[in-house]
Amino acid sequence: MALRHAVLAALLDGEYSGYQLAKAFDVGVANFWHALPQQLYAELAKLEREGLVSGRQIVQETRPNKRLFRVTDAGLAELERFAADAPRPSFMRDDLVVKVQAVDGVADPAPVIEQLLERARVAEAKTELFIGLLGRLRGPLDEAEFLARGERVGPYLTCLGGIGFERAYLEWCHRVVALLRAREEARRG
Amino acid sequence: MALRHAVLAALLDGEYSGYQLAKAFDVGVANFWHALPQQLYAELAKLEREGLVSGRQIVQETRPNKRLFRVTDAGLAELERFAADAPRPSFMRDDLVVKVQAVDGVADPAPVIEQLLERARVAEAKTELFIGLLGRLRGPLDEAEFLARGERVGPYLTCLGGIGFERAYLEWCHRVVALLRAREEARRG
DNA sequence: GCTTCCATGTAAGAGGTTACATGATTGG
């Protein structure tokens, strides 16, 4: 039951439609939570029924109509309650890590190496994206200034976390690839 | 459908019971996948029905009987197939990150700071655990030697990844805590 | 005596993924 809180947290930035949220929670982008569009539409409907968000219809002519949502006072109270709750520990569940764990049980490590390289490219792309986002968040201020006196530092901090995570992942990918290649050469040569 | 592959990967090390696997996939330890005991018992039963693992009963006198499982040839083939499959991207889903994202929407950041400090302690404890595990995995060899010529480097590599991840998380926790505290002081003073 | 460890499950419910459905508009 934390998707609801992720949605509420995202809506602290302003009004968004399900579609816009879906992009923010997308596979390639999501710096603090991931969810599919279907989940978001369902969750928004539920949150609205419970009075934690309120939506208003925007009639558009050249495009489909949309509904913009904002957090209600009850929603803010729910977030406050959530923040004070004991967090459930977060879990590692990553296909690629399982493949590396199993890498010396399989005959051919080549596909794993390929996937590590692809994941490294993804990490680099995400990092650049995040760095751009940091710049937009902090506006004209420099980082120290923004962090000390900016109004909304939450997204900035999670973005910094995302960069740190991606850099750690990138380094690991490179290290594992170098090692698997060295072992392959040793085996053949 | 990746829990099955995580189980197969874990069983590459030798024969284990559901109970032993449950400890390895436990909340506090799990360095490459997390799962609850119930999931593992169910998954092992399923894997056995499908012939990917085979179990043998160990009758014990002072303790309950147990079943030890090992990977079959069909299981190895399944792992091989899995390793070559396109990986599904791994997702960020972490309560604590959501709380930080929302931290400037809530009145009192104190509980979030407390949780970040606790998470930092967990990261340190896990890191020590992982370092101990590395030592046991590499045995008498030094790291370079083991990585170059050791037989089973998969678990070593995922453990290195776990250490890198925990260190990144730890640094982020410290940074966020320092910042939130500075802002609290500025707000009050 | 109380807790923890060993050892294995069942059942119900919450949460997440995959597949499907619709339809105009904008860009290459």
Add this chain to the structure above:
DNA sequence: CCAATCATGTAACCTCTTACATGGAAGC
């Protein structure tokens, strides 16, 4: 002309979590 973007959902399915159940042995 084909693909992507905008915009919102439903339905079926799979996975994961929570709660419950059992019972002896070893340690404090």
